[in-house]
Amino acid sequence: MAGSSHGHTPAAWTGVTIAFIGFCVSGAFMVLANPLGFWAGMVVVAIGGVVGMAMKAAGMGAAKPAHDDLAKVIAARSA
Template structure:
């Protein structure tokens, strides 16, 4: 698990796209445009996909699992 608390490029991108999606959808409801509303709805899953893809390519924070294994090995050696 990462100790970045969501402060990664993947998290920021996903949150920004998600915020944009809800803003566009909300504006679409207020102005009565179902086209704009559905564009906002279509952007919401894009946020999830973008965050997941960016995490997979290494922009989602460090993976500490290998560090923990190394630390455990050091503890056994002492």
């Protein structure tokens, strides 16, 4: 994975950070037995996914390699 820079983009970092905050909020409110706060945290998790996808669409995510590029990477790794 390190060779392909999987997840090393601003879009990935931002989306995961927002989702992590949402999971923390949901976990805290679940312990406090507050369903409204739990669901608010889950909404933040969903927002993290939307923000990550929007940033990727805006060009801040990794571009998928073309078929020829992928073949070159596989050939280089096997050599």
